[in-house]
Amino acid sequence: MYLHGTSRINEQGHLEIGGCDTVKLAEQYGTPLYMVDEAHIRNRMRQFVDAFEQTCLSYQVAYASKAFSTLAMCRIVDEEGLLLDVVSDGELYTALQAGFPPERIYFHGNNKTLAELDMALAAGVGLFVVDNFTELTRLDRMATEQESKARILLRTTPGVEAHTHDYIQTGQEDSKFGFDYQSGQVIEAVQYALSSSGLELLGFHCHIGSQIFETEGFSLAIGKMADLCKECLESLGFQTTILNLGGGFGIRYNDQDQPLPVSNYVQAIEDGVRKGFQGREIPEIWVEPGRSIVGEAGTTLYTVGTMKEVPGVRKYIAVDGGMNDNPRTALYQASYEAMLANRGAEPPTETVSIAGKLCESGDMLIWDATLPNVKDGDLLAVSCTGAYNYSMSNNYNRVRRPAVVFLYEGKSDLVVRRESLLDLLQNDQLPDRLKKGQAPHHQPNPILEVEGTGSE
Structure with missing residues (x-):
């Protein structure tokens, strides 16, 4: 090993x-x-920060808490100065109970419930990564009713398929996640957000998959996202201020896995961003490693x-x-x-x-x-x-x-x-009729108990 x-x-x-x-x-x-290994976690977080510090890009590193979420883990993320990505009320509650600043939390997920959206709005999370039109209109309505503005990124599928297991590819066109890029769904979503009363659109998010060992997929995705940002600027006058490129950086599980150093991934991101936004203002670049920090x-x-x-x-x-x-x-x-x-x-x-x-x-x-x-x-x-x-x-x-x-x-x-x-039973409930010592309530079977039926 x-x-x-x-x-x-x-x-x-x-x-x-x-x-x-x-x-x-x-x-x-x-x-x-x-x-x-706590030291290893902290070291991996610092590798991402240090690599971005070498680029001179404006950036944020977020920890994707779906990989591993506990009170103690949230405290480490806070101490290391990272943002926190949550995808459920449970992950959000854990972060808040750990004292994580809500303005440094953002809420992901393809089916946020009304209760989850309400909880996140009440907590004052930093922003929402909006995944579909249903959520877009819900969040707009709820924020408007509360006379507030929900800061959002729009998640889009750039049509890039990472070389990984089918179940953990997420950037391809046929995906349950995000607004489709090819069909123009994401442009329609931008138009809606810009005309809404309860939303403040800051930019875009994409995530091409997990356990990725090469940089070509990231480069392709960045190129497409840069084209999207250019189209939105030229046709709608919208200037992207945040571009979240997701995570998916691979780790070593066995001898067959050959992950790249963190600096290689970040260098490829910088190269792609500078090429894609050549002659234009570069937005703040976000990444959200999870597995590559704790795995x-x-x-x-x-x-x-x-x-x-x-x-x-x-x-x-x-x-x-x-x-x-x-x-x-x-x-x-x-x-x-x-x-x-x-x-x-x-x-x-x-x-x-x-x-x-x-x-x-x-x-x-x-x-x-x-x-x-x-x-x-x-x-x-x-x-x-x-x-x-x-x-x-x-x-x-x-x-x-x-x-x-x-x-x-x-x-x-x-x-x-x-x-x-005892923990296994903490949510079990035993109806009175099933409690030991209670006589069972017998309901006659109308078929079996009709006089004259049977095998005689």
Whole structure:
């Protein structure tokens, strides 16, 4: 397993992250356990900021909280001076409860409910990324009724297909997201926004996909967005002040992944922007990395349980988690690397498949992992689980979701406690008629209880 950030093998042969021995963490917090390298998160944020500082562009870096959202994470984003992108009332509530300044929050999503729009307007979020005509007219009406102005960007699909999994491509023409560029929908939306009483249009947003390892897609998208900005200026007199180019910067999950340095992506963005806006005023450039900030910072720790060998086929190693804490293998055919955290210095001797404990054949975490001879009770560490693992976790089979700890300079902090069995029932309601000791109310079946019917 490739060691990211502050990860290392210590003198005891144990995996250590953020100066914390993972074997001791398992004893203290139990498993499965999400472990987050805080220093690595902060370093990645600063890499984006530093790269933009070298460009002389006016810019903002936002963290896409859909990748991983907790109170502690929102505090780190605030301390590092980034904007925060939210896509639900839950993410917005988390940010507000963490004390994140609402003016530095913007609200994304293709189906914001009326309640969510009202909540965001009341909170005073910085702006909305408007995704469709329904939202455009709703937000205009609601802001007008409140005698306020909602600052907005219009999300558009530039018709660029990133080289990634079909489920995480978002910039192509046939997408559930955004106003279509090719058909002229986005121009119609601009016209509406400019004539509205409750909206203040600032610019545009696009996002071409996720887990992208090249810069050509960004360059193509920037060219199209620059053309859109030019058309709006020349035909409608609208000067774009913000151009949000989304995120999607790839990370390393395994040997097949070759992500570019952050500076390469940012350099390509600068080159594309300067070319596309040559001779014109360049708007403020925004990006919204999520996975590329937290993905490599996360490691999930499991305890090995049962084993099963199918002669001539494969050896299954089962752990105490699975698709409830990491559904990405089942959802995206995602590939991960792993190691034995308690025997990190030992060389690999066998290839095994890591299975979860959930009642699904597809509950697999890794199909082929090369490890030392695995034993019952070993600790298995799966790397790069910081993004879309905790945020997608679930209670399938009524399995409790793991705890989350932040690791920083030799100290571990519990930021999300492990769910208890009682937590699983906290929203359950038992009707009086089903409570133990209550006689069931019998309703006769009019077919089965008609006199003279039956098999006699």
